[in-house]
Amino acid sequence: MRSLFALMLAGYALGAAAAVLRPGGRGGRGLVAAGAVLGGAAGLALALQVLLTGTPFVLEAPAVLSIADGLLFRIDRLGALFLGLVGFLAVPCGLYGAAYSEGYEGRASLRLLGALLNLFLLTMSLVPCAGNVLTFLFMWEGMSLTSYFLVLTETDEPETVLAGGWYLAMTHAGLALALAAFLLMATSSASTTFGDLRAAAPALSPSARNAVFLLALLGFGSKAGIMPLHVWLPRAHPAAPSHVSALMSGVMIKMGVYGLLRVGLDLLGGGPTWWGALLIGLGALSAVIGVLYALMEHDLKRLLAYHSVENIGIIFIGIGAGLMFQSFGLPALATLGMVAGLYHTINHACFKGLLFLGAGSVAHALGTRNMEEMGGLIKRMPRTALFFLVGACAISALPPLNGFASEWLVFQALLGGSAIPQPEVAVVMPLAVAMLALASGLAAACFVKAFGITFLAIPRSARAEQAHEAPRSMQAGMAMLAIACVALGLLPFAVAPILGSTLAGLGRVTPAAIELTRSLPLQVPGASGQMSPPLLALGLVVLLALLPLGLRLLGAERRGRVGDTWGCGRIGQTPRMEYTATAFAEPLRRVFAELYRPTRDLSIDFHPASKYFVQSIAYRSEIHPWIERLLYNWPLRGIRRAAVWVRRLQAGSLHLYLFYLTLAFLVLLTMARWWR
Amino acid sequence: MRLFSKILQVGLATEPLPPTSHEVVRLLHEVDDRARRLFGRALAIREVDAGSCNGCELEITGLTSPVYDSERFGVHFVASPRHADLLLVTGPVTRNMAVPLVKTYEATPAPKLVVAVGDCSRTCGVFKGGYGVAGSVDQFVPVDAFVDGCPPEPAAILRGILAAVGRR
Numbered sequence: 001m002r003s004l005f006a007l008m009l010a011g012y013a014l015g016a017a018a019a020v021l022r023p024g025g026r027g028g029r030g031l032v033a034a035g036a037v038l039g040g041a042a043g044l045a046l047a048l049q050v051l052l053t054g055t056p057f058v059l060e061a062p063a064v065l066s067i068a069d070g071l072l073f074r075i076d077r078l079g080a081l082f083l084g085l086v087g088f089l090a091v092p093c094g095l096y097g098a099a100y101s102e103g104y105e106g107r108a109s110l111r112l113l114g115a116l117l118n119l120f121l122l123t124m125s126l127v128p129c130a131g132n133v134l135t136f137l138f139m140w141e142g143m144s145l146t147s148y149f150l151v152l153t154e155t156d157e158p159e160t161v162l163a164g165g166w167y168l169a170m171t172h173a174g175l176a177l178a179l180a181a182f183l184l185m186a187t188s189s190a191s192t193t194f195g196d197l198r199a200a201a202p203a204l205s206p207s208a209r210n211a212v213f214l215l216a217l218l219g220f221g222s223k224a225g226i227m228p229l230h231v232w233l234p235r236a237h238p239a240a241p242s243h244v245s246a247l248m249s250g251v252m253i254k255m256g257v258y259g260l261l262r263v264g265l266d267l268l269g270g271g272p273t274w275w276g277a278l279l280i281g282l283g284a285l286s287a288v289i290g291v292l293y294a295l296m297e298h299d300l301k302r303l304l305a306y307h308s309v310e311n312i313g314i315i316f317i318g319i320g321a322g323l324m325f326q327s328f329g330l331p332a333l334a335t336l337g338m339v340a341g342l343y344h345t346i347n348h349a350c351f352k353g354l355l356f357l358g359a360g361s362v363a364h365a366l367g368t369r370n371m372e373e374m375g376g377l378i379k380r381m382p383r384t385a386l387f388f389l390v391g392a393c394a395i396s397a398l399p400p401l402n403g404f405a406s407e408w409l410v411f412q413a414l415l416g417g418s419a420i421p422q423p424e425v426a427v428v429m430p431l432a433v434a435m436l437a438l439a440s441g442l443a444a445a446c447f448v449k450a451f452g453i454t455f456l457a458i459p460r461s462a463r464a465e466q467a468h469e470a471p472r473s474m475q476a477g478m479a480m481l482a483i484a485c486v487a488l489g490l491l492p493f494a495v496a497p498i499l500g501s502t503l504a505g506l507g508r509v510t511p512a513a514i515e516l517t518r519s520l521p522l523q524v525p526g527a528s529g530q531m532s533p534p535l536l537a538l539g540l541v542v543l544l545a546l547l548p549l550g551l552r553l554l555g556a557e558r559r560g561r562v563g564d565t566w567g568c569g570r571i572g573q574t575p576r577m578e579y580t581a582t583a584f585a586e587p588l589r590r591v592f593a594e595l596y597r598p599t600r601d602l603s604i605d606f607h608p609a610s611k612y613f614v615q616s617i618a619y620r621s622e623i624h625p626w627i628e629r630l631l632y633n634w635p636l637r638g639i640r641r642a643a644v645w646v647r648r649l650q651a652g653s654l655h656l657y658l659f660y661l662t663l664a665f666l667v668l669l670t671m672a673r674w675w676r
Numbered sequence: 677m678r679l680f681s682k683i684l685q686v687g688l689a690t691e692p693l694p695p696t697s698h699e700v701v702r703l704l705h706e707v708d709d710r711a712r713r714l715f716g717r718a719l720a721i722r723e724v725d726a727g728s729c730n731g732c733e734l735e736i737t738g739l740t741s742p743v744y745d746s747e748r749f750g751v752h753f754v755a756s757p758r759h760a761d762l763l764l765v766t767g768p769v770t771r772n773m774a775v776p777l778v779k780t781y782e783a784t785p786a787p788k789l790v791v792a793v794g795d796c797s798r799t800c801g802v803f804k805g806g807y808g809v810a811g812s813v814d815q816f817v818p819v820d821a822f823v824d825g826c827p828p829e830p831a832a833i834l835r836g837i838l839a840a841v842g843r844r
């Protein structure tokens with residue numbers, strides 16, 4: 001294990017060093033990718049070893065950072081799951097990045113991109129390995145900062161800098177809250193290792209426990225992108241290079257989930273019912289509103305970013321249901337909810353990584369992310385289209401792909417809520433089921449739009465007409481994730497027990513409940529439904545085989561007739577007659593007008609002689625994200641006012657700063673004198 | 677409440693139906709029977725106005741009116757040639773409609789029938805020689821049956837449809 005850990009560190013370090021020493025060029029990009037792939041593979045192997053054997057890996061290095069107990073790594077099964085997730089996505093994203101970063105040659109600093117990518121992967125891998133608060137926060141901050149600079153790769157676009165600002169502000173606010181949560185816990189603990197915090201947690205007063213949970217929820221929720229804290233996601237994800245977006249959306253936001261599980265379930269051991277109810281409520285809100293905003297997007301990567309908000313919502317619903325059942329002493333259902341949440345975490349990493357890589361290939365080929373300029377790409381980029389379709393089907397939860405398997409488990413967990421004879425639960429659970437159902441349906445609609453407008457019909461622009469298939473290494477990255485999507489959909493009975501075993505010893509999960517996860521995908525305790533993914537897949541294959549056979553028997557014509565798309569008999573069809581992304585979403589824009597509050601601006605330019613001859617029509621419609629403005633406008637105003645005031649202190653005079661230093665020193669001395 | 681009082685005050689405003697012609701009912705039954713034998717289901721019609729004066733359209737609309745109500749026999753009009761078994765073409769074919777007519781014919785799934793309705797569709801009628809007229813319907817698409825009349829009455833149109841369905 002120790003050698004695998006060293007190999008992981010060495011791989012990422014090699015990639016980073018290669019980027020610094022030899023940036024750019026085919027070989028340089030290859031070396032950066034090789035480092036990421038090696039580190040990722042080693043991380044995955046280490047994680048699998050911990051997951052399968054169950055022996056935690058411990059590494060102490062108190063000398064490296066001698067304050068606050070030094071560095072301590074302890075990989076238990078929960079940490080290993082998330083470490084494995086990073087490694088699992090690092091391999092395809094590293095491969096993909098080798099060819100993708102060619103587009104930045106001469107445009108952005110490849111030295112910075114390559115080095116930061118590897119450092120980002122390294123620090124992100126070490127977040128779930130952390131065994132004490134210092135290591136955790138150190139790695140967490142490393143992950144946040146490196147990803148911030150990665151978001152800033154395309155600095156030549158003005159929006160990027162703004163996106164980076166939002167991201168940095170949100171992630172640091174989150175860090176401050178998480179730090180506060182840890183400090184609150186550490187007040188009664190002997191040291192800041194997670195083991196001591198866990199031991200000291202029962203001694204905390206209920207109000208302190210609630211405060212810790214809320215601080216952790218806000219702090220880690222801002223990283224995860226849960227509903228009111230999601231504002232940075234749709235800004236930062238599209239701005240980053242696509243393989244970085246895939247990593248950020250696929251695994252980095254999952255570190256928020258990890259942090260919440262670590263604090264809420266592991267260290268605090270679960271809590272009162274309203275913790276779970278709060279998670280379910282926030283999750284349901286994120287799921288529905290996230291997908292509703294995604295529907296209105298024409299920027300392919302922004303659309304995917306809003307879907308991350310939706311899927312994080314689904315994960316939170318699963319985990320919230322788990323916490324809720326735990327508080328009622330129903331370990332079997334609690335395990336089901338948690339496993340569903342964790343399963344969706346893995347699945348979302350797969351299909352969202354795949355979709356971001358696919359969107360990146362499209363953006364790479366076209367030089368734009370605007371869906372209204374795409375179309376007809378299935379003919380020009382058939383493989384990318386196939387991979388994107390697999391991802392789109394998975395995220396829409398179509399069987400037999402992985403999204404279906406985990407969403408089915410989430411539904412089963414929620415429906416199991418009828419086992420609790422409590423009126424408030426009887427209200428929350430069906431509502432959550434309804435919201436989740438609405439979100440899944442809308443997600444399917446959204447991906448009909450995303451795939452249809454992007455890949456089908458006639459190209460809408462010259463750029464789309466001249467698009468070319470992605471290079472081999474990018475295809476390889478997507479292919480790996482597409483295969484994973486299918487495999488995770490077909491083999492939940494192999495995955496569920498592993499996920500169940502990660503919960504062993506956390507909170508009040510009992511061994512008997514974990515034993516249940518062995519039969520989970522086929523039979524859920526207390527639920528009426530059964531699902532067997534392999535049978536489903538077999539059924540689909542048989543159906544697809546039987547359909548042509550049946551048609552043949554009915555005497556259908558064997559050969560098809562190829563003709564034009566029916567365009568009401570128009571002579572010559574142009575892209576202007578096609579359904580646009582805006583038009584596709586228009587019905588929903590009307591239904592949910594209260595949420596979107598769209599502004600419409602229609603200006604028609606008539607011929608001067610007669611108004612029956614229209615020269616041009618311009619239609620503009622924007623949606624008004626009022627929830628975001630309601631929540632963020634007043635703090636932003638306050639911060640701006642405070643910043644103006646604070647600026648007076650920053651006069652730029654060296655003498656003044658020396659004076660500040662002396663003053664601070666004196667104040668500290670006085671405090672030290674009088675404090676005791 | 678005002679709505680209800682209005683309803684009570686006005687009473688029945690519709691005219692009583694004229695006695696149904698047994699001829700039409702018999703025709704519709706026969707069309708339905710033949711169509712079912714030919715297509716395995718009810719008859720779906722797409723109407724194409726290739727440049728008519730809309731006199732024929734008035735009569736065709738009459739087919740779906742309460743008096744004839746062809747839908748009750750499964751003879752219905754559809755919104756796309758992709759759904760249609762039979763094209764009902766009216767008028768002389770104008771230059772603007774020549775290509776769309778051919779495209780509509782091509783878009784209709786086989787087996788398909790074409791019934792040309794009205795004198796103009798066969799002879800171009802009074803529009804013959806007009807600068808915008810390209811020719812009669814059978815110069816552009818194969819016609820299974822012509823319906824004469826200017827305009828033909830619904831029963832005649834039904835007879836034409838029956839003739840077309842009966843030819844196969």
